[in-house]
Amino acid sequence: MPASNTLPARVEQVINMKVERVLHPFSPLTVDEITQSAALIKNEHPGVELNFKCITLREPEKEVMKEWLKAEEGSKPQIDRKAFAVYYIIRTPDVFETVINLTTEAVESKTKLGAGFHSCADGEEILEMERVCLADEGVQAEIAKLQLPEDTIIVADPWIYGSDGIDDERKQWQCYLYSRPKDNADSNHYANPIPISPVVDVATRKVIRIDRLPTGIDDTVGEIQPHKPILNEYTPEHQKLRTDLKPLNIIQPEGVSFRFSDNGEELEWQKWKFRVGFNHREGMVIYNVSYDGRDVFYRLSLSDMAIPYADPRKPYHRKQAFDLGDAGAGAMANNLKLGCDCLGTIAYLSFPIADDKGEPIVMENCICVHEQDAGIQFKHMNYRTGNSIVARMRELILQSIITVANYEYIFAFIFNTAGELSYEVKATGILSTAPLDPEIKECPNFGTIVHPGVLAAHHQHIFSLRIDPAIDGFGNKVIYEEAKAMDRDDPFNPFGTGYYITETKVESEGGFLESPENNRVFKIQNPKHRNPVNNKPVGFKIQAPPFQKLLAAPDSFHFKRAEFADKAVYVTKYQDWEYFAAGQYTNQSRGGHGIREWIKRETKFDTEEGDDVVVWVQFGINHIPRIEDFPVMPVETLRVHLKPVNFFDKNPALDLPPSQQSVNKSVLLNVEGNGCQKAQSGACCQ
């Protein structure tokens, strides 16, 4: 977790955030509001120190917001600003959640959570766990047995403990140990895992157990052997860098095509208009998306992700992370750097969150906004006249990158010039590794040897994207279409070539599988609005890559906890504050508080008038590590597309200016010099 991001921000930035303005109901908490919330909460607990886990905007009820959105400027109903907070009484297991009314300066509710509810990590807690672990004499005695070379030191990565029902009621951390050279703080310690794994109790700040890791291909645990580190570094100073990659610059001579308003929280670009929010847990949130004045989505965010591991051996059997619920995509967001994370003309957004003391910190440059050329949008050449029309696709990208210990995720909301919206995840960073006896040369079937003496276990990454739609207004329905061969005996199909489309309505809350073999396509439609030309309900379709569902057994804790990971699409009836598919509290959870529970309501939908449906789209990868993924992995990319279907009355990109050399200023490469006499100089089509 990025300690650097959790340092208190510089004062002037905090001041910089104190903007006098009327806050939009979806505006993230300001620095002042965070300070005010913490003060009100501290008043509730005189004389004790609190460990804050989050202080975040309590969004208004949807019915209230509907009224607010409908009302004219100036006559908007006043909505109280509220905060939602979770905190511990430090060094105790007592965790509370509370709702603060910032307008009335009152604590509206305060609940002490029951046993088995644990809140997320925070940067300070993680660093503290590392200190406790390495300072423990028992741990040091075990480490001594490794007979490490001089100038080698041990690094502890505290890992979310997980659940197995065995003495796991209290909040604990499983620490995985690695070695690195003392003189290289940026050494890739994951190349040298150590078979010692201390468990730290959070409340007492004590090592309560030292697990020994199996280092063979079975689950037996041997004696600790002397460890001879073999380095495998990813930093450039350890590489012989290639020198033949020429620079490529993206120049926007007239600046960008997008426009910010409302303190940077509102964006307009190519007929799209929407609000940007940011919170500790979800990171980026997109609100009130409209296209050319027509509503499309009410709220979009990544709900959660589950990363279960394949290695069945203790303590790896507990290894399943929920990086949003256990850590937070907002809290772990990188400070993005100009010229490193994006090309072109880039805008950066920064938002405040609360640190462990309840103090506001500014997450600097946690979202970057830029445009990208995305190749040809459409082309047609009339073969009779030889005239061709080409237009290029442009994308607007809102990107946020998170670091969760060893691993990185690059998240992006991508809007394009054809009325399409995509959510993209790129997985990179470093594999979580385990020690393996160096004499073992064959990979076990649950992992890959990525370095001598190092095993990277298979694992799944399963994401849940929450879509709260407003397709052409509120009141939507979900259907799926399939393509089927016409009956061979149907007299209408005498040659056996015909096929047709079937439509299935989602009549009530539930979970559904994809079915590529039937070309199953899920659509969100507004049943009250019909396309003027073909009379189809206006809608958007969901294109998500098929994926293997959670492999853990249905009675396992992995399965019970990853409540969204067994279906491609879940549809629920909207409930206020029902954001997190695996529940509000995922850390050491046992399930029963997320989407699999919610659908038991079996709420029926009104598919005639439309209803308040929420669509949860799951996607992911089963990561069978390649050695090419180490010491740092090339990105693996996943994209979920939301595309209009009979929402417009023709191609919405038709009014794009044609692609012309006078604007694009491409350069002809004369390859004669390389002995090639085939390059022809091309004049522009316009």
Add this chain to the structure above:
Amino acid sequence: MPASNTLPARVEQVINMKVERVLHPFSPLTVDEITQSAALIKNEHPGVELNFKCITLREPEKEVMKEWLKAEEGSKPQIDRKAFAVYYIIRTPDVFETVINLTTEAVESKTKLGAGFHSCADGEEILEMERVCLADEGVQAEIAKLQLPEDTIIVADPWIYGSDGIDDERKQWQCYLYSRPKDNADSNHYANPIPISPVVDVATRKVIRIDRLPTGIDDTVGEIQPHKPILNEYTPEHQKLRTDLKPLNIIQPEGVSFRFSDNGEELEWQKWKFRVGFNHREGMVIYNVSYDGRDVFYRLSLSDMAIPYADPRKPYHRKQAFDLGDAGAGAMANNLKLGCDCLGTIAYLSFPIADDKGEPIVMENCICVHEQDAGIQFKHMNYRTGNSIVARMRELILQSIITVANYEYIFAFIFNTAGELSYEVKATGILSTAPLDPEIKECPNFGTIVHPGVLAAHHQHIFSLRIDPAIDGFGNKVIYEEAKAMDRDDPFNPFGTGYYITETKVESEGGFLESPENNRVFKIQNPKHRNPVNNKPVGFKIQAPPFQKLLAAPDSFHFKRAEFADKAVYVTKYQDWEYFAAGQYTNQSRGGHGIREWIKRETKFDTEEGDDVVVWVQFGINHIPRIEDFPVMPVETLRVHLKPVNFFDKNPALDLPPSQQSVNKSVLLNVEGNGCQKAQSGACCQ
């Protein structure tokens, strides 16, 4: 079909192609060789006019090439240059295929094909069919019944006839008619289809039948009604163009990172090295792909594609195009224009093919070559030090765009900086439309109303990519891996969280389905070369999007002809000149000469030593038209990825120079002016 591309090229270009050099055995035929081939063939047929369909390189036998590739420069065995040609005796059904030895100037073989074998279209033939159709008095009499407004003229699109076993032995064309304003040659006539469909016999150049098209939702045919055109144009002068999209330029101040040699047919870029070829049928062909001196692929090309339509009614029941076999991806290639089809610094390649007279024509700028930034290649941030490393992915793109009447395909071979190779297809252009009675407001279940009185029938696009591998040398095998949950009763899996990988060898020729629910991954491996670290066979995996297989009934002509469209992956034993998955002659074919026939050989593979396997990867989309796809459709993109798996001993992109602002020269957008005080200036991470 691009008539403009089939006009004889300017003389100086033809001369320009006459390069004195030693030709590589994979060099496409030169202008001289095409001329020489035509002359030798014409000598065989004194006194008759020939209609040439193709004159193309007859590639050497693979065993011969293996010797040639092994041999030292200077001591290479001499390989005779050969041509393969197909031609008709004009105005007869007599079609011949022949092999010409250009070195010995001899006709090596000449075969008159049997009944039921028909060759492809050519630009001149298509224009002639259109002339014959529109000049026919019977057709004109039918058109008169439309009572078209003045200044409206009829356009005929000749369509590949297809097969249904009913009087379809001779080569015919099915012409679909449309109207357009006389004064706009670039009008989108597909918005005004006409229910009259003449059939033209190629040999006699006569209209032999005038089909009437059903215009309701069933297969009945009514009287021809007066037609009132409603225009739906795609050209910019008919749009109110958006004015707020700012220019975006890609600047490569030091030029490109790739290098051509051998007359532009050999390319080197970022450790990749390969040859580029081009022919009438496949268009781009990639040969002898190596990475850092290690062989990867022997030959890569798009083998064919099938586009069957869903509408079961006569004559639509025959509508299935094989755009490579019936027309040719080389013959239909666009002349790419600087600043229209690509951004950045672009090189263009041109290659000669033969026209219908057997004369060489230069397909100018039929391939463009350029680099593209592809976002982050890898990133890791050390949360303890706050130091992060980012490298950006670069791609090298070889692009070719084809126009087949109404439709466009954008094809690209894409190489990247992580040792990955992709094949991309983007579908765009104009839907093939059919007339519908204007009073019909509800779409039939086999098509979508995309304009008043216009139906776009559902159709599938199924592609077959031919991969002739040489992973770390010749002698490869194919396997597929699946991920499976460990047995719940396995004592090794006490908590039910474990899963493992199974491997299945492809032991003999056959076809296989994808299985995303099992995370099935096909890999091409070299069983004789093992990864030095983890002892796995070196290999590349295939990542292709799952797709719905051909929906037509197994006894239908659609199914019999689309021999590759029912499986995700076919594996065959290499046979010389076995390139085309639906057979050499797809036009009006009846099946039995393609891959479904070849696998009946059931050749066993040597999976220990490796064997000469060829892998055919199918992918596609079931296109259920949206009104947004008309009058010209936004691109739909498909990508097949070939990624190294345990081929290297670590991330091959590790030596990429880190992404730095000093090189990237990104620009910080100060959004204060837009009322946003949140943009922070970012210093570079380096």
